[in-house]
Amino acid sequence: MARVVVIGAGVGGLAAAARLAAAGHDVTVCEQSSRIGGKLGWYERDGYGFDTGPSLLTMPGVFEDLFAATGGPLRAELDLRRLDPIASYRFADGTTLAAHADDDTFAAELDERLGAGAGSDWRRLADRAARVFDAAEGPFLSSPVRAGGLARLAWASPGDIAAVAPGRSLRGLGRSYLRDPRLRMMLDRYATYSGSDPRRAPAALVSVVHAERRFGGWYVPGGLRRLGEAIARRAEDHGARVLLDTPVLRVTRTPGGRVDGVRLADGSQLPADIVVANVDAAALYGQLVDDRRGRRRVQRATRSMSGFVLLLALSGRTPGLGHHTVTFPADYDGEFDAVFAGRLADDPAVYLAVPADPACAPPDSEAWFVLVNAAPHAPAAGRPDGRGLDWDQPGLADGYARHILDVLAARGLDVRSRLRWYKTITPADLARRTGSVGGSIYGGSSNGARAAFLRPPNAARVPGLFLVGGSAHPGGGLPLVVLSAGIVAGLVGAA
Numbered sequence: 001m002a003r004v005v006v007i008g009a010g011v012g013g014l015a016a017a018a019r020l021a022a023a024g025h026d027v028t029v030c031e032q033s034s035r036i037g038g039k040l041g042w043y044e045r046d047g048y049g050f051d052t053g054p055s056l057l058t059m060p061g062v063f064e065d066l067f068a069a070t071g072g073p074l075r076a077e078l079d080l081r082r083l084d085p086i087a088s089y090r091f092a093d094g095t096t097l098a099a100h101a102d103d104d105t106f107a108a109e110l111d112e113r114l115g116a117g118a119g120s121d122w123r124r125l126a127d128r129a130a131r132v133f134d135a136a137e138g139p140f141l142s143s144p145v146r147a148g149g150l151a152r153l154a155w156a157s158p159g160d161i162a163a164v165a166p167g168r169s170l171r172g173l174g175r176s177y178l179r180d181p182r183l184r185m186m187l188d189r190y191a192t193y194s195g196s197d198p199r200r201a202p203a204a205l206v207s208v209v210h211a212e213r214r215f216g217g218w219y220v221p222g223g224l225r226r227l228g229e230a231i232a233r234r235a236e237d238h239g240a241r242v243l244l245d246t247p248v249l250r251v252t253r254t255p256g257g258r259v260d261g262v263r264l265a266d267g268s269q270l271p272a273d274i275v276v277a278n279v280d281a282a283a284l285y286g287q288l289v290d291d292r293r294g295r296r297r298v299q300r301a302t303r304s305m306s307g308f309v310l311l312l313a314l315s316g317r318t319p320g321l322g323h324h325t326v327t328f329p330a331d332y333d334g335e336f337d338a339v340f341a342g343r344l345a346d347d348p349a350v351y352l353a354v355p356a357d358p359a360c361a362p363p364d365s366e367a368w369f370v371l372v373n374a375a376p377h378a379p380a381a382g383r384p385d386g387r388g389l390d391w392d393q394p395g396l397a398d399g400y401a402r403h404i405l406d407v408l409a410a411r412g413l414d415v416r417s418r419l420r421w422y423k424t425i426t427p428a429d430l431a432r433r434t435g436s437v438g439g440s441i442y443g444g445s446s447n448g449a450r451a452a453f454l455r456p457p458n459a460a461r462v463p464g465l466f467l468v469g470g471s472a473h474p475g476g477g478l479p480l481v482v483l484s485a486g487i488v489a490g491l492v493g494a495a
Ligand SMILES: Cc1cc2nc3c(=O)[nH]c(=O)nc-3n(C[C@H](O)[C@H](O)[C@H](O)COP(=O)(O)OP(=O)(O)OC[C@H]3O[C@@H](n4cnc5c(N)ncnc54)[C@H](O)[C@@H]3O)c2cc1C
Pocket: 007, 008, 009, 010, 011, 012, 013, 030, 031, 032, 033, 036, 037, 038, 039, 040, 052, 053, 054, 055, 056, 057, 058, 246, 247, 248, 249, 278, 279, 280, 307, 309, 371, 430, 433, 434, 435, 436, 441, 468, 469, 470, 471, 476, 477, 478, 479, 481
């Protein structure tokens, strides 16, 4: 039995704690804040409740595996609700369409709304996405990557590597499959699932299209935060301790270099044989442990995008509004140009999540979670690559909130007269709340042909140190961070 300290009670940290505790290790989770869940946050006030981070759950099988491996089925803990449609899209030319869960219905919807042939174009892309997903799932998503993920994929088969199309961008792939610019916009948006720019993100991200369509989009009644609570319970059932308000300042090491514990804010040391870091890899290598190569690696990557979140407490109901809505601008590239240059996007895509759930809003009211891609926070001193924005500038967040309300109104969703109150969560808030550097949601972005394959590996070079969570391999998003926990548990082994 090893003594394991997990730094951070985000979903990845909690999932690693549950797996390692179930495998017989003595596990302590140290969480800096006064609540678990990390980016999987929750905010409530005046009878309104909001998930402040994830609003869409994909690949539920990953969570089923986690629960099955740690003592009992997921469905005994949580009720998952499949969404149909997964999302509704609104384009600048006024076209709307619903992404139905059923493939045939969706293809028919595309033909009807965008014109004959749109359905079959998307189907061909979805088939390609399935091949990429199948090639990547075993060797990449569920396995540790050390020297080079691409090389591992090449070992799988030449057909697989051709499907993954290394060197090609997601945008490039879209151009060769999709004739309608609105379809290309829908595909481009999948780059933002890893906080990246579709013009520079690898074509392999098309696999997300498949993950969403094959496994569906899901909601957890009561809010997605319930998922974090259930994983924490599972860890505690196996004896793991979760210490809140317990920031870790340093990973401590023996003279030989192996980890031997963590230093806490009160100056005490918590001894450990294994340390699993769920903190942003840039913060780990920047502040908690000395490893020059690890630090260089995270510094080389462009930071992923952050998000500007607007929580709207509204009176009344919006006719015809579904659970998820994406409203696109006329010029999507303008948004990526702005965000990666550290500017506010004037006319961004706006994403809404409005669950029809009594846990989220009083009767005859709506709780809107509004998300816009945003440049990471760069406090006055600036970030090394100089491309962030100082989100703490007085008036910036409120001004942008009003601007987004105007953008929504211009796109036919005018809720200004129904607004009871609003709350903003900026990249700076996210950084403070979760320790993610600049509030980047996914650590390093996948901008660049090989970036997705060059994320910090789960086994650090420092003996006894492991990385779990969205800034490490295989990447961000709830299913991937839970996969990273499975990889780490496999690397550590049973007690
Ligand atoms: C606005 C938004 C929308 C999103 N939408 C979706 C979505 O729809 N679907 C989806 O799947 N994913 C979504 N995501 C991404 C998803 O939330 C993350 O990928 C995932 O939750 C990250 O989990 P993690 O394990 O990396 O840990 P994090 O959530 O990053 O948690 C890390 C934890 O470590 C703690 N910590 C940091 N430093 C220290 C320290 N020194 N000592 C102790 N504790 C420390 C933090 O307080 C935090 O609790 C979204 C994220 C955001 C912000």
